[in-house]
Amino acid sequence: MPSIDKLEELFEILKNLSSTLDLDTLLKRIGDAAERLTNSEASSxxxxxxxxxxLYFKTAGGEKGYAVKKIKIKLGEGIAGNVALTKQSEIINDVSKDPRFTGKVDQQSGFQTRSILAVPIIINTTDGGDEVIGVIEAVNKKDPTGFTEEDKxxxxxxxxxxxxxxxxxKFSEDQRNFFTNVTELIVSAIETIRPKYRERYWKMTQMATLVAKMLGIQPRSEEYRNxxxxxxxxxxxYLSSKLKFEMDNADVFERTKVEQSHVIIGAEIVSKISLLKNIAPIIKHxxxxxxxxxxxxxxxxxxxxxxxxIVSVVEYVEELKIKNMQTEQIIQFLTQYSGSKFDPKITEIVKEILITMGQ
Structure with missing residues (x-):
């Protein structure tokens, strides 16, 4: 039975794991936790x-961890491969005496493995069975007595x-990938309707996020994402069929006012999509x-x-670039409209970016 101290440490670790959906960050935390809980030199x-x-190495701790990430192990091969195949944990306190230990990873990494505790990562399947999705290894117990049943x-x-x-x-990552692909399709559709902006939305976004970073907004934050x-x-x-119909049927005096409604229509569109609703105020204003x-x-x-x-400034800059204006002219216009049309602080940051890019 694990000690109270170890159980409390495990509980704190589990709370920490639940706070992220980034796969790489999560696996790094799991590896670090495996080393701490078992008092080991390294983990994978x-x-x-x-x-x-x-099996492939998704993460590996210890000084030589970087060297093993390209290695693949066939199921049933070596200790980890056997653990994955049998779904049974293994304690090997002297790998030199275990014929399954191939030393392949040590040869490529320069690391010297003495002992291994390997545990399968198993999920329950919808049909009531189970499936191995990976293996956690703690490597080289620091205590000379070796890995114990408590460690296991x-x-x-x-x-x-x-x-x-x-x-x-993984599900969250798949969702993000799907969301990113859908977003790219939407941008392509907007560019079809506004062909002079082809590739320009990506350039605006690049500058806008650079401004955000210079304002101290963290790249992984919700605000940065928005x-x-x-x-x-x-x-x-502009993708709205209603807007297109009204613009096609508006006279020259009404057309500008009708076109201005694209901000309200756009905000309404994204407000109905849970993953995009937080950007509605940006679009509207x-x-x-x-x-x-x-x-x-x-x-x-x-x-x-x-x-x-931010969008107001970067969109204006891109409009001027479409007209083939030089950096000096763009900066002059930004200075002219700073405080009236544009936020002075953001204007100064964009001017700094333009000067740097022009060098």
Whole structure:
């Protein structure tokens, strides 16, 4: 039975694992936890490859961890391969006496393995069975007595939670990949309607996120994500068939007012999509002016969402670039409209970026 101290440490580790859905971060935490719980020199996490026939190193701790990530191990080969195949944990306190130990990883990494505790990472399947998705290894117990049954139970407990966390992280990663692909399709559709902006939305987004970083916004934060997608999709309202119909049927005097409604329509579109609803304010207000003279609501100063203030400047810059204006001219216009049309702080940052890019 694991000691109370070890159980408390395991509980804290499990709480820490549940706080991230980034797969690489999660696996690094699991590996670090395996080393701490078992008092080991190093650790590794291997996952089952897509071919279902091999394990590959997804993460490896210790000084030589970087060297093993390209190695693949066939199921049934070596200690980890046997653990994956049999779904049974193994304690090997002297690998030199175990014929299954091939030394292949040591040869390529320069690391010297003396002892291994290997535990399968198992998930429950929908048909009531189970499936191995990987193996956790703790390597070289620091205590000369070697790995114990207590170590095995602790690592099996960690593996059980790790299995669920890894699945959740993979699902989240798949969702993000799908979401990114759908976003790219939407941008392509907007570019079809507004061909002069082809490739321009990506350039605007690149500059907007650089501005965000220079404002101290962390790249992994929700605010940064909103600025990224808010910039990329700020003209999504142009995809509306209603807007196209009204613009086609508006006279020359009404057309400008009708076109301005793209910000409201765009905000309405994304507000109905759970993954995009937080960028609705950026889309709705990216044509507001810093002095309150913009549309649709006449907001001013910091009433205007930060993301919208950023989009306003970077979109203007891209408009001038389409007209083949030189950097010096663009900077002059930005200076002219700073404080009236644009947020002065953001304007200065964009000018700094333009000067740096022009060097």
């Amino acid at each position: 996490i291997m996952l089952i490859d897509e071919d279902k026939q091999h 139970k602790l690592l099996e407990s960690l593996a059980g939670v790790a299995a669920v966390s890894i699945l959740n992280a 600025i990224y997608f808010g910039t990329l999709l700020h003209d999504i309202g 990216h044509h507001e002016n810093f002095d309150g003279s913009g549309y649709p609501d006449g907001l001013k100063d910091e009433e205007i969402p930060l993301g919208a203030r």
